[in-house]
Amino acid sequence: MSKFKTLTLTRGESSVKVRRKRIKWAEQIQAYLFLLPAIMVFGLFAWYPMLSAVIMSFQYIRLGGESTWVGLDNYARMLKDPTFSQSWLNSLQFALLSIIIGFALPIVISIGVNELRRFKVAFRLVFFLPNLIPVVIYLLVWRLIYAPEGGILNSFLALFGIEPQLWLQNPDTVKPAIIVILTWANFGGTMLIYLAALQDLSAELYEAAEIDGATPFQRIRHITLPYLTTTMKLLLVLQFLSVAQLFTEPFLLTSGGPANNTLTPVLSIYRKAFANNDFGLASAWSVTLVFFLAAFSIIYQRLAQKGNSHE
């Protein structure tokens, strides 16, 4: 048996060697012709910009385009900049708020929608609709909802005797206000992912628990939620990733204000590059962001692989 194994192994190895020596060039040329468009667009619009972000972060770049090597100077300037810690701190606060406001919601709603015996499709659609609306358009509507005078939110709260608030101008309310918009706009997709996961949950588990006398809430607590843990972890990391890239909402709605309270790393990068024309400094910020996002992405991939191998 063992002899046979080694025999086939060596045979396999030698055939690999032979194949390696003889690359069929005609076939390779064809293979690369098919790959060529992809290599060109990835090269021009991903690999080259990524590389030049790293290079630019060590350079000082004048408006005309000529650049001088300045070593770590951009990074030193970045760390000295008070808006650096401010942006990342804001980002962290946004992330925590989005977890508090928006993490449990899709889980609860998807479990609820999954129980429905009628109109499931309609409910799913209504919850998913905001996901499809472009950011500019829903921001116009939300700006009106939050408007200090005549805004529907203040009018609604006035029914309970609550004073009108300057939602987007007050440092204390602006972050939750933006996270509410983000949650509204994005949670539909998350809900669909949970719903898809719930589809695969075997009904026999519920039946067994029911026979053992577990109440519906106990069933959710001990069967549904543990079953969703892998998905939850994945979506938690994904949520951190997307909040770390927050840009359009503060850019259009608050311009980073009031008092830099909604300044995010990406918004800072945008300003360094396009308002101050300091591409070197902006690149140093970008490289920092890349490291941060890549770290989270790697965690995500690890979790995703683990999740797949469990199944």
Place this chain on the structure above:
Amino acid sequence: MNSTDRGVISRVESRSVPGRMRYYILVGCLTVMALVFFFPIYYAFVGGMFNATELYKPGIHLWPDNPRFENYTDSIIKYNLFRQFLNSFIIVGGGVFFQMVVSTLAAYSLARLNPVGGRYIQFGMLITLLIPSIAYIIPLYRTLVNIPLLNISLINNYGGLWLPYSMSAFAILVLKDFFQKIPGELLDAARIEGANNLTLFLKFILPLSQSIIAVLAILAFVNLWKDFLLPYLVLQQADLQPITVRLWTIAQSEPLNLQMSASFVAMLPPIFIAIVLQKFILRGISIGSIKG
């Protein structure tokens, strides 16, 4: 299927009195939530029918006293919304088309033609999934201002969006998986008949993968339609801009009620797509959640 056709609560339980009560409470809570979530869309709809002063009146108005449906036609004509929709369709349609061409070609090569070093190319593509484009948006913009070697600028040119949009590692990886599952015997038989790679690709691979391509195309369409920053940077000329960019500039100086009616009109195509193509979008999202 009948054994899995239940959730937390079984059919027998749901027929009992407390079971029914529980079900109605659940339906009630979900309905309230759905109304809350639907409200901004409704608000754009009614807000668009108010006259300019009514919108600012204190108190809650969920329906205007004199609905002005003409606001919709006014905003469409005044802001030239159809032109912007057309721009959006050209930008997004072109982006989706090029993305599908580039991705299917690359996926076919990676799945079937064993290019030397294909593994490294695939790794390079995977990197773009790990690092979102927002992190290198500035050098990307500079590249579009002056394409290396060619020395041409793609600013104020739809090519400046179509080309970056045509790159999707996600689509390539999903298609590659799919192409690898197509039985090899079929392709070998065709090859013996004398078909070359291009005929194989056009006559066998593409027709066999129509449904997955449709799913990926719709997913790309929805995502590209929502994109803001790249079109905002690339298209500075107002008459080229898609509705998602142009509407913001217009809104800065226009009456609120017309803003709302324009917003509502702009919401309609994505909502329409969602209703008609719901099945495809769902499939796309479930592929996405598995792939990561």
